Amino acid sequence: MSTPPQGDRKPRREAYDARKQGEYAARQREHQEELRHIAAQHKAEREASRPVCAGCGTRFTDERWKAIEPAGWGAPRETHPHLCDDCKHQAVTAERQAAQAGPEHQEHDQAVPEQKAGGTWLSRFRR
Structure with a gap:
């Protein structure tokens, strides 16, 4: 088996690194979007529970x-x-x-309960 020349490895490595970097960036965007969604959900729940x-x-x-x-x-x-x-x-x-x-x-309110206290309240116990 022959080994590829040194010049062929470098473009493959760069393509691999670029692909991995793109995948990482996509995962980062997805994660940031998920965090924004969770924050919006918490804010909506907080507003719903606001007195x-x-x-x-x-x-x-x-x-x-x-x-x-x-x-x-x-x-x-x-x-x-x-x-x-x-x-x-x-x-x-x-x-x-x-x-x-x-x-x-x-003064007026104090006189009224005294009048009421002698009437109907005690009459219930007299029966």
Whole structure:
């Protein structure tokens, strides 16, 4: 058997290397596309699980979503975790207004339960 001359090996080796390089590049493109697909899928799942405001129906911002996440045992609880920032602000404002108006109505409200307590509630036990 005769060995091929040295000049014939070099073009074959270059063709082999070029073919392997092309296969490697194709595998890299496929892998990058798979990573993009997985990232898009994770993003879609995250958006699907994003909380929605119970008041107006808008999706929470990332900051609001992070604010309502439990931070630990010692962390203070978030008020109105089911509301977006705008609706939360409106609810807090309404609560403050009700608290300020409360002392005027509190005297009347305290008298009403006393009247009711002597009537129907005890009458159920008398039967």
